Amino acid sequence: MAAPAPTKEAAAPAAPVASENILSAKTDLCLSNAVVKGSIGLGAGIVASAILFRRRPWPVLMGLGFGLGQGYSDCERVFNPAAVPGFVVKNGAAPATPAPSPISALIARAAPAVNEVGTKAKEAVAEVKEKAVEVKDKAEDKKVEVEKKVEKKWV
Numbered sequence: 001m002a003a004p005a006p007t008k009e010a011a012a013p014a015a016p017v018a019s020e021n022i023l024s025a026k027t028d029l030c031l032s033n034a035v036v037k038g039s040i041g042l043g044a045g046i047v048a049s050a051i052l053f054r055r056r057p058w059p060v061l062m063g064l065g066f067g068l069g070q071g072y073s074d075c076e077r078v079f080n081p082a083a084v085p086g087f088v089v090k091n092g093a094a095p096a097t098p099a100p101s102p103i104s105a106l107i108a109r110a111a112p113a114v115n116e117v118g119t120k121a122k123e124a125v126a127e128v129k130e131k132a133v134e135v136k137d138k139a140e141d142k143k144v145e146v147e148k149k150v151e152k153k154w155v
Helices: 019-051 058-079 102-154
Strands: none
Touching (some): 019 058
């Protein structure tokens, strides 16, 4: 068998990326997002102005403002990912996971009370149904008595 062809040594590790390049990439992303979202907002404002608001200028400006505001908030998330509500930055390879919501804790605390109220409501409904059957039976008995009295008068 032929000997394997000589291979070049493993490629050198990738050179670290300069911080200026990272900043430039993030800025490019922010500007492109702001332009795209601002244009979408501007277009939506133009359509709304033409169709709904008799060609007034405020829907156009409001749509543009909404789009640029969305682009700005995306830029904040790109430059400071730790500021995203509900996410915790951890050291290590594990991805960030959402922190437990205060609402979920409240729901967990309220669940037993809600279940208890549900069982009491079912019991109350059952009692009301029983009483309704009793009242219906009494009403039917009274109806029969009244019909007998009417028959006696007419006979």
